[in-house]
Amino acid sequence: MPVPSRRPLETERLLLRPTTAEDAGRALEIQSDWQVTRMLRMAAFPPDRAATETWFSDHEREWRAGEACRFAVEIEGRMVGLVDIDEIADGEGELGYWFERTAWGSGYASEAARETIRFAFEEVGLSALKSGHAEDNPASGRILVKLGFRHLDTVERFSRPRGENIRQRRYVLSATSG
């Protein structure tokens, strides 16, 4: 599967641009908020500066290797969140997103996710996307259902930031279902 070029995407209100190593500082600020990071199953809390910098430094390689496409979401030049497709393999990928708290409640996550789904199906050529959210994160569930995802199952999984098991609702969206 050919890898799409690293170029920004635009929506009505947002710029989605491929992440770079320089985005680690803003990501650290955003993930220093427990209300954000408690919902991210694999994230450390408090966030670790060295690990975050190493992770962002690898994003360009991940993209070119066809493993993950990650976008910083910008409003008027400021990064307010991140949306990504990762774990790309066998024509499938996993959709994720997180935003700083001051940006919540304005439809930004839905807008960014909708464009990223279009990108995943039309430009990356994926045939299906998976996603999931903690059972106590109904806003994320609302976004997924609104964008056409179908609830698959609910499983018990370890949450790194919380240090305990959570119930995770898992979803799938097929490229042909829209």
Ligand SMILES: CC(C)(COP(=O)(O)OP(=O)(O)OC[C@H]1O[C@@H](n2cnc3c(N)ncnc32)[C@H](O)[C@@H]1OP(=O)(O)O)[C@@H](O)C(=O)NCCC(=O)NCCS
């Ligand atoms: C979840 C998150 C991405 C939502 O971002 P957002 O920009 O506020 O989302 P949107 O405004 O696009 O959509 C949220 C939807 O959930 C709804 N919603 C919000 N709180 C809700 C609640 N407690 N119960 C049910 N629905 C809720 C909103 O009304 C909206 O639905 P609508 O468009 O039909 O009105 C944001 O809160 C966040 O970054 N949280 C921390 C990280 C995170 O949870 N990431 C996802 C991990 S699975």
